[in-house]
Amino acid sequence: MHGRAAHERSMSIEKRKSVAIIGAGASGLMAAWHAASGGARVTLFEKQRMPGRKVRATGNGRCNITNRNIDVSFYHGRNPQFVRNIFGRFGLDDTVSFFRRIGIPLVELEAGRLYPASLQASTVTQIFEYELEKLKVDIRLQRKIERIDPLDGALRLTTAGLEEEDFDAVILAAGGCAYPQLGASRSGYDLAAALGHTVHEPFPAILPVNITLKALHRLEGIKRDCSVSVMRSGRLADRSTGELLFTKYGISGPAALGISRTVNESIGAGEIPEIAIDFFPDTDADELDTLLAELWSEGGRPVSLSLCGLLRDRLCDTLLRIADVDPIAPVRGLSTDQRKVIAGVFKDLRLHPGAARSFNEAVVAAGGIDVGEVHAATLESKRVPNLHITGELLDIDGDSGGYNLQFAWSTGALAGTAASS
Ligand SMILES: Cc1cc2nc3c(=O)[nH]c(=O)nc-3n(C[C@H](O)[C@H](O)[C@H](O)COP(=O)(O)OP(=O)(O)OC[C@H]3O[C@@H](n4cnc5c(N)ncnc54)[C@H](O)[C@@H]3O)c2cc1C
Incomplete structure (x- = not known):
């Protein structure tokens, strides 16, 4: 059948x-x-x-x-x-x-x-x-x-x-x-x-971030392990630590991709957040102050030379310029305030993101x-x-x-x- x-x-x-x-x-x-x-x-x-x-x-x-x-x-x-x-x-x-x-x-x-x-x-x-x-x-x-x-x-x-x-x-x-x-x-x-x-x-999320400060764009091509934080209304909203790659428009590399979602979400909500870069994530502020005091013990050196054992020269000069300090001025000419500003730029450089970059570079759509x-x-x-x-x-x-x-x-x-x- x-x-x-x-x-x-x-x-x-x-x-x-x-x-x-x-x-x-x-x-x-x-x-x-x-x-x-x-x-x-x-x-x-x-x-x-x-x-x-x-x-x-x-x-x-x-x-x-x-x-x-x-x-x-x-x-x-x-x-x-x-x-x-x-x-x-x-x-x-x-x-x-x-x-x-x-x-x-x-x-x-x-x-x-x-x-x-x-x-x-x-x-x-x-x-x-x-x-x-x-x-x-x-x-x-x-x-x-x-x-x-x-x-x-x-x-x-x-x-x-x-x-x-x-x-x-x-x-x-x-x-x-x-x-x-x-x-x-x-x-x-x-x-x-x-x-x-x-x-x-x-x-767009997981992508590079535009930074408005033009002086930073001079760092194009430099990589460094940093900690990057996002502050929304003065509060810590996100943090990512790892390699940061500086580009001609801002920041890329894993540390930047890690905070991009929070940055773009804020921008989308009409709020421009603050981005804070810590160039010395493994050294706390007091330790860094001690280190800088040591490096600045010889007053005759140009500031950039005093710091060249700490940071590569292009990064050092750019950060000094952002701190409004002449890299070739002698250390002895640095005022107490200037010393504080340099330490602040190294530990907590505050920046603003530009417009979000496009979906062409985004790994994912949030x-x-x-x-x-x-x-x-x-x-x-x-x-x-x-x-x-x-x-x-x-x-x-x-x-x-x-x-x-x-x-x-x-x-x-x-x-x-x-x-x-
Ligand atoms: C460069 C890159 C690298 C990535 N690497 C990783 C990684 O290593 N690990 C990880 O976890 N994630 C990674 N992602 C993210 C991950 O690939 C996506 O989140 C995942 O593929 C999403 O899966 P999905 O099925 O939702 O969509 P998709 O994989 O994008 O598939 C959607 C499909 O639908 C088709 N489609 C769309 N509309 C229509 C329609 N109307 N009719 C017929 N077909 C249609 C599209 O052509 C596409 O093939 C990466 C993304 C990118 C861009």
Whole structure:
């Protein structure tokens, strides 16, 4: 009785849910794998010519997949606690096991950062492509979704080429608008906003910072380990310690990238914060005073020469000029006030940021879709049934170090699993 078996088989095929995923980036690839593994018929739409274009560029081509120290304190947005509910359901261990299962063992490098052992980001997209093909996911490249229309529980997608197709569930995994050179755009925010979602205006994070003080631009090319603080209304709002790279417009390097989110958030709120650089983060103010007194014990030396054992010459001369001190004047001519000003510039140089630099340099877009409008367990929209929203599109952004990809993997896995059931 092949007829009955065939009928049951065709019934079970019919009962399989159809799931569409918009965007073959980190969260979309993860969602596709989980939805297809959960038994759904999955179609993955990607507007670019290849899947995972941004993933291939992550971690300087090595893909910093996640971080051993995952914790809510590395996340930002209006409600960072939201990530607790996500990682409680699909967290670090699930991610490490998942990648191992698909053939990507991870290795730990500096500061808990985990990478594929191959140290090659393209490994990740290559293996996802193989896995999704095996799971019979229909990957449609160069298909930009322009509209999502709810109809009687199902959702209709319309592509830029005006093709229409209906699905039982849709996962919006279109990413944020950081790094448009890799194809990122505002498309995901626009699709969500058209369905009534609240989109908090995205702003660039993890990028260099413009500094208005022109004298500082003379330091272009110099690197130094510093501590950089952000003061908002006189209060410490953020601090980052590490290598600072001076540029022709301001500051870059890990220490600057680390405070850029707080700086840009303040600027967006109409408040220009103060930035304070400590060039001697490992020496407290009293120790520095003692050291300077020692260096200044010989009154005949030019000031710059007295300090050249402490700071490289271009940095020293520039900081002296900022302190309004002539570098070639003899030490004995320094007044007590000038000595204090020099020590202050070394320990606590106050600066103002210029306008935020563009999304072209930003690793991540902060802001995005309000997380109060999605269920944490499933990422399903509270506004539009059967629509799930993942990854950077949501109003959550992480620090540098694998935190953004971890959020993308976790939300993708939860949404894919939920959409297929
Ligand atoms: C240079 C760089 C390096 C980075 N390195 C790291 C790192 O090492 N570790 C880390 O944790 N994070 C890193 N990040 C951040 C991380 O890559 C992102 O946060 C993450 O990729 C976001 O995943 P996502 O799925 O939300 O979006 P994405 O990975 O950006 O994917 C979204 C996809 O959706 C497609 N799309 C958009 N709109 C549509 C549409 N309408 N129709 C069809 N397709 C559409 C896009 O083309 C894209 O492929 C880096 C970012 C950059 C720019």
